[in-house]
Amino acid sequence: xxxxxxxxxxxxxxxxxxxxxxxxxxxxxxxxxxxxxxxxxxxxxxxxxxxxxxxxxxxxxxxx
Numbered sequence: 001x002x003x004x005x006x007x008x009x010x011x012x013x014x015x016x017x018x019x020x021x022x023x024x025x026x027x028x029x030x031x032x033x034x035x036x037x038x039x040x041x042x043x044x045x046x047x048x049x050x051x052x053x054x055x056x057x058x059x060x061x062x063x064x
Contacts, residue, residue: 009047017044 009017017040024036034057041060048055 009044013043013047 020036020040024033024040027033027036037057037060041055041057044060045055
């Protein structure tokens with residue numbers, strides 16, 4: 001069994017994600033919210049391990 005080290009985000013990326021999600025929840029326009037979530041999806045995907053399951057927009061966005 002191969003044990004993989006969990007992916008660690010650089011602090012600047014993690015802080016940027018939290019900041020973007022605060023903007024996401026403050027935004028009232030659904031189109032802008034989708035744009036924020038899509039941008040964060042792209043950034044987080046860059047830090048995924050190749051063997052990890054791909055992220056989806058619903059993994060990043062909050063859908064009430």
